[in-house]
Amino acid sequence: MSDLIQHLTDQTFTEAVAHGTTVVDFWAPWCAPCRELAPITETLAAEFKGKISFAKLNVDDFTPLSEQYDVLSMPTLVIFKDGEPLDRIVGSLPIDQLRTRIQQVI
Template sequence: MAHKFTDDNFEQEVLQSQVPVLVDFYADWCGPCKMMAPVIEEIAAEYEGTVKVGQLNVDEAPNISSKYRVMSIPTLLFIKDGQVVDTVIGAVPKAQLTDKIEKIK
């Protein structure tokens, strides 16, 4: 199951994570975000234990969204050792995300 990232847990859950992290910046009202939600859940299940996968609601965490300059959603950030190593904007096929995950694992 995908994690739920918030302003309160982002530092510990994402930036201090011992494993790479995929953060899905989304909003409940966003159509493409809803299309990506099942894909994010599948990836979370497949990579459990090796990659942390979660979602961050931009409406509930505007500070983090602006810190990472998220202008369009869905935006997916790949973070390793506290640093953004890759970014995907928009709804994309699962294979594109898993390819990027394999490169940072």
């Protein structure tokens, strides 16, 4: 994984989403659609570098956080702005659709 996407924990989550716009990928290693989405989020992280932060949270390791944000299916991308969830994208969408949804928030 590149350094464009931060791996979050329960200790780093709040600070990571507190300022600016952050896209958090709630994922699990066993989730095939999550693995399909990974290179897409890498590409988007490079495209939006300096404008939006990208992060991942392993729901198996940090279940209470995924429950707090009502993550019931994976992958789920939650777009945060200054600590508040603004949008949620469930499932693995094509890159053009993801890019459009993210651009609508910024």
